[in-house]
Amino acid sequence: MEKIFGDKKAILVLVLPAFIIYIIFVLIPIGYNIYISLFRTNLMSPGIFVGFTNYKNLFQDATFIKALKNNLFMVVGSLIAHLPLALFFANMLFQKIKGGNFFQNVFFLPCVISGVAVGLMWTFVYHSEFGLLNKFLELMGHGDLKQVWLANKDTAMFCIIVVVMWMYVGYHMVIQIAAMKSIPESLYEAAWIDGANAWKRFTCVTFPLIKHILKIDAVLIITGSLKYYDLVAIMTGGGPNHATELMSTYMYYQGFRTLKYGYSAAIGVILFLLCIAAVVIANLLFRSEQIEY
């Protein structure tokens, strides 16, 4: 028995293929990326070592600062837009309501569709001539509010956040429902006997017991907001005049349009550090106490 489950050769045969691919195409590139970010290179001729110049230039680059700000706006906007709404629906559907499963499935649906398709779909919704939004405003007699939504630098970013919301509220809701389902029924019965109303049951039982999942969910929203690419790439391409530029779209533009790979790699390093920082800070802020029932 020991021989067969401790067979070194079999272990190597089973683990190595995945491990080697993973090391070569995920882990090594991360280190290599930091290395490239210290060079000025077009990846053809040998690059010139420039130290931290790429990073220095980045923080003097008005477009990058704009992209960074937009990403932070995305983070805050998504947190405000997602968490309360998802929690609201999660709490509603969690209380065994007829047809609850149906609603859950419908709300979750948008996040399985390709971001490119969703982006194109919403460009039609926002379209200035036949778009649903403008037609709807016309129908309501508010024709004066009509906009070229995505080409207006004041509205473009909000329009994108609405799409992000459309896509992901259901996803976060399902995460929260899963957390609520792990709360033992007996706690609710006890609250019921104590005469707690629906609001009290939510604030005193549900909320405290799913706090650790909300923390994870918030981290997901933050790292997700730092990583959005397809929606913006399709809907505005970072325009108008960089009003919706994100770090990801700017990185793509610098690397694969103007061929400044070193500069692009430096943006990649910053994105990576921000994602790690989000996880670490969240873990420090809310020391998660594992709950045992």
Added chain:
Amino acid sequence: MKKIKGKEITILFFKYIILIAFAIMCLYPIIWMFLASFKTNDELYINPWGFPQSIRFDNYIRAIVEGNVGTYYINSIIITGAVLLVSVCLSFMASYAITRMNWKYSKVVLNIFVLGMLIPVYATIVPLFSIFKTIGLLNTRLAVIISHIAFGFPIAIFIMTGFLSTIPREIEEAAVMEGCSIYRILFNIIFPISRSSVVTVAVIVFLNSWNDLLLPQIFLTDQLKMPLPVGLTEFQGQYYTDYASMIAAVVLVIIPSIIIYILLHKNIMEGMVAGAVKG
């Protein structure tokens, strides 16, 4: 315990109004697109809300023939199919060895894999581009396939190890008594009973690969090799005024995802939530 009172009925009524309103918001854009895909370009402007005057497939034919959507479709199927096959097999093998076999570094290796879920793909695309350029894989589907496989491992192995560690030891012990080799145990006994977690991993890998824009956009320059998401951006550039056939193309892209969602929504939710919880 419960008595239904007037007040509760009112609350319930409002709940349903809110739920139905949000459900309509989720579904309406999709239904609108589906209806619009049968309209002519002129009809889009005159009659944006209603049903199409007649069911015509002109837009679909234009999208497939002139817009190359047929080619993009085949490429998507090749790429996603290859990723699915390799990634499910390799991650199943690795997960088995990590959870069910005894060796010193199994925990370490598992942690290295799972940590990958924290890594944004942006931290690797410039080096990957450089690596593929050096080994001559740039502008081949293989470059996209390999990187999708590599980035699929963390979540795939996370879900599978979670499931495999719950299987009782007795099953394997009985098999060893019968004289089975480790590979027969793996593929003939454990694989069949792990079907649900394999399906969960497969749908997640499918969605990630089928929907990805960034990697194929960077690695592929030849239109004839592009999968659907990049193809759509090409389409957007070329036929900028032919909205009707662009809408038809979008419908063609989302149909497989929606069908898979209808069939396997339980697995999809399970997989996406499992990934989240460790996220």
